[in-house]
Amino acid sequence: MIDYKSLVWEGLLDLSAYVPGKPVKELERELGIKNIVKLASNENPYGASPKALAAIKEYEKEITRYPIGDSFYLREEIAAFHNVDIDNIVCGAGSDEIIQLLYMAFLTSDTHALAPSPSFSEYELLARGLKSSCRWVETNEDFSINFENLLNAVNAKTRFIMLANPNNPTGTMFSSTEFISFMDRLPENVLVVLDEAYIEFAEGDFPDAVNLMKKYNNLMTMRTFSKAYGLASIRCGYLVADKECISLINRIRPPFNVNAAAQIICAEAIKDQEHIKNVVVLNKKGKEYIYNEVEKLGLEYVKTHANFMLIKVGDGKKVFDEMLKLGVIVRFLGGKRLQEYIRVSIGTEQENQVFINALKKVLNK
Ligand SMILES: Cc1ncc(COP(=O)(O)O)c(C=O)c1O
CATH class of the missing domain: 3.40.640.10 (Type I PLP-dependent aspartate aminotransferase-like (Major domain))
Structure with missing residues (x-):
């Protein structure tokens, strides 16, 4: 057997692979449930032109x-x-x-x-x-x-x-x-x-x-x-x-x-570019809906100029894990500054509602 680790350059062993947002199919496989909502990779939920x-x-x-x-x-x-x-x-x-x-x-x-x-x-x-x-x-x-x-x-x-x-x-x-x-x-x-x-x-x-x-x-x-x-x-x-x-x-x-x-x-x-304009308008509506709902829950968030946002939820990892069990994939980034946050991509109207309902459940609100 070749010891591949002994052949790589010094430093490679300290690296870990990039972890992307969890794919829908993976969570479906793990939980055996359908209708999963993925709001983890800042994709456009309305699709391409x-x-x-x-x-x-x-x-x-x-x-x-x-x-x-x-x-x-x-x-x-x-x-x-x-x-x-x-x-x-x-x-x-x-x-x-x-x-x-x-x-x-x-x-x-x-x-x-x-x-x-x-x-x-x-x-x-x-x-x-x-x-x-x-x-x-x-x-x-x-x-x-x-x-x-x-x-x-x-x-x-x-x-x-x-x-x-x-x-x-x-x-x-x-x-x-x-x-x-x-x-x-x-x-x-x-x-x-x-x-x-x-x-x-x-x-x-x-x-x-x-x-x-x-x-x-x-x-x-x-x-x-x-x-x-x-x-x-x-x-x-x-x-x-x-x-x-x-x-x-x-x-x-x-x-x-x-x-x-x-x-x-x-x-x-x-x-x-008409398509992009429409996507941007829909994203803005979704963003305002989430701002509003998150404010009602008394949570802090970071105002966003993109199609995702950071929400301060307490124990970010725990909320991320609990949301997964409910079939909602968001992102926990952790590190020094983001332990208390989840990042959620802004989805369709329906996806945003599912997200907010799941968040309420997880936070007992
Ligand atoms: C800031 C930023 N730059 C670059 C990328 C990479 O995007 P892609 O390789 O899909 O073009 C991403 C992906 O999430 C990103 O958030």
Whole structure:
């Protein structure tokens, strides 16, 4: 028998696999019940644009051949949407892959990324997987980003700053004024990744990343089709950045990294902004319903700019476990700051009602 553990690089044994939100089918299997409600992965409960889904017919014709290697036609649509050149864009198998490609290209074992905490855990896992690191910088008490602390944490070895706006798991957002003041004070060779996975849901004043790139050459923005577009299983995200940055990433990007279904369906999805508008309106209604119900229960929560929210429930892990038994999957993130919270994705009207009823039951309210 081979001792595989003895063959891996030092550090791999300290890593644990990313734990995604529990799949519905898994809980069905475990509990032997149906009608499970999953509000754990910030998916869009209303689904994808019907126009995008109709494009599956086109995909059927392409299934036997390798996909287009550089996602040309999809990049063409993305470029038109953002009013940038096609060479400013690279597509990936989800924004997860974009983060990995960026890290592979620019992060070394003696440089690091920085990110506000709490934020998306993959910023750290992917860095560690590449024998580097992501250092977490605490946010303020209300989870807003402390840009002063972030700037103070920057040193000559800082290669990336990863900023999700709106942030996961807090739903908080920073303004363009705060961001511009931060960018003005940041050394130019620190690369700033604005992760806009939830930007479609944001309201108010937030940085116009693509426009700001004209001023800040170290700024790039990442988007995904997994959230507002309702295409999480397709695995497709993209990066808008400086052309040289994109061309360097292309040297390490695996050929055919974005499958043909994703390329064809996402190219249609991005053209259907009416669908996104409708999703955003429905999300807002759902959000207000949950705010209202949670307030009636006397619970604290964090106001959100995304399609999920943090609710302070006491023992977060216990509430998460009890909700599972009732067939409602939410997320417990734990860590230093979130022991007392659950994160719930905003679902359909009916799913939100099921969630609130389950929460009342679990909290004996
Ligand atoms: C902030 C943030 N960025 C990136 C991702 C990755 O999304 P995907 O790989 O599905 O594009 C997620 C997923 O939850 C996220 O919350």
